[in-house]
Amino acid sequence: MFVRFCILFMLLTAAMSASFAHDAAPEARSPKRVISDSIRPRTPGRFTPDSARISNPEARERNRRLYDSIRSKTDRRRVPRLLYQLLFVRPVRDTTNSGRVIDESRMLAPYEGRTIGEIAIDRRQVFDADGNWLERTGNKLHVLTRERVIRRDLLFRTGDRLDPQLIVRNKQLLRSRSYIADVDIAVEPDSLDTTRVNLRITTRDSWTISADGALHSEGRTMVGLSDANIFGWGNSLKLMTNFSREDFSYGGNMVEYQIPNLLGTFYTAEMTAGRDFYNSTFEIDMRREFLRPTDYELGIAYSNDKAKRYLIETDTSALVKQQDFDLWGGYSHFLPSLRSSIYVTGRYNYRRFSLRPEVRADYNPALHGQDILLMGAGFYRERFYTANMMYGFGTREYLAAGYKAELTGGYSWGEFEDNMYLGMTYQAGGFLSIGYLMGGFTLGSYINLPNGMWRRSAVDVDLRWFSNLFMLRRSRIREFLSLNYTQGWNRLTGNDECIRFTDENGLQALKEHFTGTNRLILNTETVLFTPYQPLGFRIALFGFADFGLIGYSPNIFKNEFYTSFGLGIRLRNERLVFNTIQIRLGMALGKSGLVESEYFRLSNASRLEQYRYRPTRPEIVAFE
Template identity: 70%
Template sequence: MFLGLRISILVLILALAGLLASAHPATPVAGPDRHTPERFTPDSARIRNSKARARNKRLYDSIESKTSRRAVPRMLYYLLFVKPVLDTTENGQFLDETRALMPFAGKTISGIEISRQEPFDENGNWLERTGNKLHMITREQVIRRDLLFEPGDEFDPQTIVRTKQLIRSRDYVSDIDIDVRPDSLDTTCVNLVIRTRDAWTITADGALHSEGRTMVALSDANILGTGNKLKFITNFNRQDFSYGGNMVEYEIPNVLGSFYTAAFNAGRSFYSSTLDLGIRKEFIRPTDYEIGLTYNDIKDKRYMIEQDTSLLVKERNLDAWGGYSHFLRRINASIYITGRYNYNRVSRRPEVGPRYNPALHDQDALLVGLGLYRENFYTANMIYGFGSREYLAAGFKAEAVAGYSWGEFSDDAYLGLSFEAGGFCSLGYVMGGATLGSYIEPGNGMWQRSAVDIDLRWFSNLFLLRRSRIRQFLAFNYTQGWNRWEGSDESIRFTRMNGLQALNEYAIGTNRMILNTETVLFSPYQPLGFRIAFFGFADFGLLGYSPNIFKNEFYTSFGLGVRLRNERLVFNTIQIRLGIAFGKNGPVDSEYVRLSNYTRVEPYRYRPTRPEIVEFE
């Protein structure tokens, strides 16, 4: 089993090495037959698909026309048929949209027209029509404020694609398209027609916790069509219905078109309380700036991993950061510099000492980052979503972080290095990254609380199985710490992000290696507009304190499940999962059945953020 694990890791490393040896991501080409991975669709195939869609449309239009004359057939039609969801990505291809836009590069944008659509088809069933009536469509100025261009600007294909990615990332937009139309009166100008379709943004949520604690929430990600997000949470004890407190969250994603995001969270939940204020602007263009300021005052239970218990902690944190990037055309990449100041005070906490519970020490930290990055976007589908257009980043980021911290018991320097890269190759999409960081004692130069983290991820091209499509995913993570202290955050465990899906066993250490595999089958059937994906998984993990990773405890888990998703709805994907976990000596504590609101993993980004201490979790 260990041999198979090593072979899988070797395959990932070789694939990543092949990717990094290329200056630009390879463009997938079409396979020769239906048994090869599906990539770019040839023109002839697109013509055949277009004719088939036209025949199908005529058939279903005929059925709708004939059943609309009488009440009972009409009712049966609306029960059995729904309007098809447009597959905008030609059956899972990876598409570089900038290529199609290159003939317009350098022309002047003379006009911009906005066309907005409701979440559901206006001629759909009664549920869809009712949803449209209850929904307040996004205001035109909200779409315009996210545009990275305006009339009079020079047409740049990369800027158009970045704009589409930005708007598609908003919770209140389910899809966007930008049509480029040559100006009939001036051949040096073009007109843009921007079409957006809203997402249904009103949602309810709930959770059942131990000791009778219950949470119920109601939210709207598009208040009055402004794009602002409001969430109201109430808490009570389901055993005696005693009041547990309320929480309010409010976010403005683009304040007055400045690309600043403002957020406010406040309230309490039983023994917890939160006050969280912040405003930030991220890097968007290759030459740009970022800035941020957040303040939070939080009281909550924190999990103490070595004690396997949660204890109440109250802390205040002030974080301020900024940075600037400049695009270097000669190397087609941006150089950047960032800086950050962090102030943290813990007023209620468990016992601390010079080398005990360092995560709960009072400290001030100053960090500076310097690096180089490139990021371009490609269009795809059936990866993290279920058929809607997705924007995947290809590029790299190399960064060095240095800083100094003034702690409650000691002062230390910090040094960190990181590199990550990803893109498309003939095998699919490959991404890899490595981060190394350590505190350094100024007096003797000793490295303390050091950590290294390596991530490799890959997913295949789409494979056809009759009308269904299959994609294979692999993920590898290796995390090791040395010269760690004792207490909170000084050991690691299996987590939701880096762990085994069905494992519920308590295990900790300072050395962890994980291989996750998942096969996803996307069904062609869409009952009531819901897309269906079946998946099976096999996970393998090693965790312990031995420096030799293969001498640590071994765990594995297997299972299968189903995910349901309607891309027009803001609700998270519904997931039902069955699984079982094993250790060296047989079955261990497992999460046999899990029903959850599965939150899809967001695509990787390579743009810089504020300087960070390497995570050990």
């Protein structure tokens, strides 16, 4: 991988100076946000996701001639030919679509209520059939997802009435599968019956075989191999072997197996088992989530784990052996008058410890055994919109708009005392004239019934926003912002009774650990999607600035202040086998100056979890 990256970087560096002045694609119009009521006609028989092509045909032709020249020259000798086939794959259509936000359900509105007739499935391989040697070899090694696997993920059947929002929801579900790269559902009026429509579902597979590795503390090393589409069934299998880097002693194996849709019931079944030196685990669960506005959820899970846990307050680690049993369920019903669903959920959790550090009634409450019964009730609405150039470079992305309002209550039978629990959650988000805005809060507390004292209370507030796309000459800019505020009061002492900066709520370039019961984080990032495509690369530049306050004072502004800032570049070429390459430079500062920082990081850019508003099993408010 390192050699391939070095060769790729040299090719890019050599071509950038000659290509930047010529590869810009002029825009036909300003890419303001538009809610589209119609869809562009597609070419029949071709896999064409909703997208716009590069508007400059001369730039496309120059790129084609450049690649044809490189290929013809490398074909003359064996080693250059192998390098070309190793590094380059065939291009796919540009899918940037100028950052438009599309309500696909409106496009299907003319067909609402018609009877669904024939449902045809057209499955496509990872690469085009007429690709280079590497692509053809990849297609031969890849087992195409079986048709029945696609059909079992459909939320509709022949004879059903067409529901536009259900079609869009189904596209989002299919796109969420790790073995599916893209999906299109075309609605075709029946030529013989005006009350019927036929559906053609076109899917393109993802490359699902991958290797993994990790370097842990104390010399522990993990290497793994996984396939997210075993025999084309849609099931995933991951095998991991652990050994010591110091003496290569054997540390045990781990296996993970998942069935995302068991026998077409929409139940997900997962199993994890194995040993990693002194850590061991056995976990098994089966669950079904809310998929439609009127639906049900049901789940059961059991785990028996032994792992070394980091204890924040004492800055030490200790082995903890924990046994958990979870059972939950819920039902939702759609109310047309409110255009929302009302729902109720319930959960029972059993937790016991057979190995742990010292515990007392007021010490290490997270390590106390308990039985807890929780009930939740509320309203929610969720609708998907299609857009791009948010977290990717142009791939189709589905973002939910809607809200969720929930009240939670329950009772805990604890090892040392019994408590009542009360909590509430509210989240709302959607596309506005200023971009996408999402906000919410979760508040919860235990209540000691004999004395009425509120114990282990916590509040968590989140605000996330990203702007519309703005033009800077021929580049596009999007601004991202997230704000998190977490506070705990009447907390006890010991494990999980204080918080620190985390990967999700923290400063990107900060490496040191700081603790408190009060934390405020502001993360900002500016991403510039450049129009330049030297050697077919899409280039995005980004800069970030993070600000954080953390400490034990109830007044957040009296706590310690830290900041980190930096910049980086993300590279993506649809011709290459690699994922997006991210190079980041940064540093962190405190009130007294420079603190321990992660100055440089080279990684594959991770895709963030999309915001969702559907209900889940009732939870205790997180304090982490």
